[in-house]
Amino acid sequence: MTKGPPFPEAHHVTGIHTRQFLIASHIKPWAKFKEERLDPSNVICLSPLWDKAFDQGFVTFDAGDRTIRLAERIKDDDPQLYAALGPFKGKKLHEPATAAPKSNFLAYHNHEIFLDGH
Secondary structure, three states: OOOOOOOOOOOOOOOOOOHHHOEEEEOOOOOOOHHHOOOHHHEEEEOHHHHHHHHOOOEEEOOOOOEEEEOOHHHHHOHHHHHHHHHHOOOEOOOOOOOOOOHHHHHHHHHHHOOOOO
16 A cells, blocks of 8 residues: 655644644646655645635745745635735745655646636
């Protein structure tokens, strides 16, 4: 049996560490990229809200400087969602000491999934 990557200890954006609120979110989609499924550098530790926003392209983490970017449409389309995510815009991703997200994985998300990246 293949063992998956170790679970991160804290949310990579907010820093919360209560495990019941943490999800190992894949940067490159699990279903589409089988070869990267178990690569620990294809995982960002997020909460359910951040995981969904990331998967749907409402947020991304810049491949260059690792800052948090929000899709512009959030401001007008859902002010409450913007209120929850907006305070983190421009802040740096808290990266783990080991298995930090690979830049090419983040670049894929920036250009292929992020709503403002197309």
